[in-house]
Structure formats: C-alpha cells, structure tokens
Amino acid sequence: MKAMLLRETAPLAQNPAPLSLEELPEPRLDAGEVLIRVTACGVCHTELDEVEGRMTPRLPIVLGHQVVGIVEGVQRLREAPMRGPTLNDGQFQSLETLESTRVGVAWIASACGKCKQCSSGNENLCAEFKATGRDIDGGYAEYMKVRADFVHPIPPSLSDGEAAPLLCAGAIGYRSLRLSKLQDGGSLGLMGFGGSNHLVLKMVKYKFPNAKVFVFSRSESEREFALSLGAAWAGKIDRSPPEALDSVIDTTPVWGPDLEAMKCLRPGGRLVVNAIRKEETDKDVLLKMDYPSQLWMEKEIKSVANVTRADVREFLGLAAEAGIRPESQEFELKDANRALLEMKQGKIKGSKVLRI
Numbered sequence: 001m002k003a004m005l006l007r008e009t010a011p012l013a014q015n016p017a018p019l020s021l022e023e024l025p026e027p028r029l030d031a032g033e034v035l036i037r038v039t040a041c042g043v044c045h046t047e048l049d050e051v052e053g054r055m056t057p058r059l060p061i062v063l064g065h066q067v068v069g070i071v072e073g074v075q076r077l078r079e080a081p082m083r084g085p086t087l088n089d090g091q092f093q094s095l096e097t098l099e100s101t102r103v104g105v106a107w108i109a110s111a112c113g114k115c116k117q118c119s120s121g122n123e124n125l126c127a128e129f130k131a132t133g134r135d136i137d138g139g140y141a142e143y144m145k146v147r148a149d150f151v152h153p154i155p156p157s158l159s160d161g162e163a164a165p166l167l168c169a170g171a172i173g174y175r176s177l178r179l180s181k182l183q184d185g186g187s188l189g190l191m192g193f194g195g196s197n198h199l200v201l202k203m204v205k206y207k208f209p210n211a212k213v214f215v216f217s218r219s220e221s222e223r224e225f226a227l228s229l230g231a232a233w234a235g236k237i238d239r240s241p242p243e244a245l246d247s248v249i250d251t252t253p254v255w256g257p258d259l260e261a262m263k264c265l266r267p268g269g270r271l272v273v274n275a276i277r278k279e280e281t282d283k284d285v286l287l288k289m290d291y292p293s294q295l296w297m298e299k300e301i302k303s304v305a306n307v308t309r310a311d312v313r314e315f316l317g318l319a320a321e322a323g324i325r326p327e328s329q330e331f332e333l334k335d336a337n338r339a340l341l342e343m344k345q346g347k348i349k350g351s352k353v354l355r356i
Helices: 045-051 160-180 197-207 220-228 256-264 309-322 333-344
Strands: 002-006 019-023 033-043 067-074 102-105 108-110 143-147 187-191 212-216 233-235 245-250 265-273 300-303 328-332 351-355
Touching (some): 002 333, 019 333, 033 333, 067 143, 160 265, 160 309, 197 220, 212 220, 220 233, 245 256, 333 351
Parallel strands (some): 212 233, 265 300, 328 351
Antiparallel strands (some): 002 019, 033 351
C-alpha cells in the first residue's frame, strides 16, 4: 500500500517535506482489529506538533487521526468480547457486521477500559491512552488497522470529505464547547478561527441560538469568514470585544492569545485551551500574567485533553441532525506535505482533507 511516512522530526523551516511517499506492507490484523481501506483523512494542527517534535510520536509513523474508510477485514476475538461504546450500544452487533461498513477513526485509538478514569467516562485521561497517528499508524495511507471497538459509524448524510474533519476538529470542538459551560443567551469568544473553531461557531448557532460569538483572529480573511457564518463581532487577537465574555475557547498554537483572552472574561469566566501543545518556547510566558486584570475575580483556565468515544459519537449525530458541515480544501495523498506547510503558514480556511 502507499503511505506518507514520517521518519524523523524537525521544524518545517528546516525540512518543508518531512513525509515521504512509500510502499509499505498492508497491515496484518491482531485479534479484535479491523482493516480499513481509507478514503479520506483530515489534516490536523496536531500533526504539525508531531512533525516538528513538540509531541514525540513513535517513529517511523503514518500520521493522520481523522480517518474515514470502508472496513475490508475483521479479526475475531480469541477470548471474551470487547466492551465499549461501539460494539455494545447497538451501532454494530458483532465484528462480522462491520464488514463493508463505512466507519471513522478519531484521535482515540484505545484505552485500558479498566482504570478509574475509564470507569468514570473519562477514557481520554487514561494512563494507557493510545492515539491514532501517534502511537499506532494512522490514515495518511491507503489502509490502516485499529481496534474494532474504537471505530464509529458515519451518518449517511455526511460525505467522506465532510466527515473526516468532524472526527477531530469537530469532536474536540464539541468537547471544548461543553467544557466552556456556555448557556443560551451567553457570550463566547473564539481565539483563532481554523478547522475546529469554525465548527464550534456552527454548533453554537444551532444549540444556543441566542448566544453571541466573538471571534479573534490575526487574519482578516478569517475574520470575514467568521462574520459570514454569523459571528456577532470579529477583531484582531489584541482587540477588546464590545462586552465581557462568559468563556473563551482558544485554538491558537501560542500562549500570547491566552493572556489576551483572560482580559476579556467576566468575573467567574472560563478560558478553555484546546491545544495539545503550544509552539512558543518561552515557558515563563504565563508567569507574566497580570494577576488583577487577567486572573483575579475567580477566572479559571481549563485544558482540553484528547476526546472520548462518546464525544465523537455524539458530535457526529449532532452534525447530521443540524446539517453542520466543515469548510474544507482537498489534497491528494502525495500532497500531504503541501497541506501541512500551508497549515503552518496560515493558508487555511476551515479544514484540509486528504483524498485517498
């Protein structure tokens, strides 16, 4: 099979083509796994974190964790059936029924299922959490394998290209929105307006029609894009919105916007940081926070760590119900390096998707 392989990490400025198109053996299945013929895979900013070494993936690795494809093989379990929200909630009756089914694979590739975090519904915090495209090979390839209880049915109303960004940008945006505690009639700020936050805006318009959304972006085209989707206001990162905000979701790759966001919050407001890593090397940047204006009055900062299967499944259902579709640009598999470079350079409107 053809795959785009990452063999070593380095800043894109040093190596603008970090992935090589190679012929690899088709994956061999272990017990309880499925083989997926990939048809589309979203490109995520997290892959820049992997490529540039801010997060250490297993090397060599096939990136990609917003995967849509068709199940072309299953491997029976040798012992007890798996327990998980896919095979045991009525979506799939058995491994055999997965054959020829269109499914999605998200960032969460597996969790132990036994620890306190998993038992309480927080499998995203499991110490044995494994990520697609970081700990196992992902979807920048013609085929991939994954545990059967970590795949998701794709609603028929969504095309492959539409569904792919929803598996991470949409699902993590859904989790971020829930953690923001936004209520109808409230106010939400969005720091950055790329693949995830443009979907958050669409969610808010559907779930909280009386809420106001204020978008902060360094890009004039992104600000115009936000207003076209119904934002109440759009301004530069360091601009003050017309009113104080109940919460802010930050998806930017650096710390500076978080400091600006804290100034905009109401007393008791919450900043939700939707990023696995930040690019700035200045680890003391948050220590430069002005306590009276940025953190006092019981303001709080909440990080978002990974997603659960429930996040993915619930958001796919919401997207189908509400007609939420990502704005996206498609690339061929061989052009994955160009997609990553354009994302790094900020040449993005919505999401980027590889067609395989």
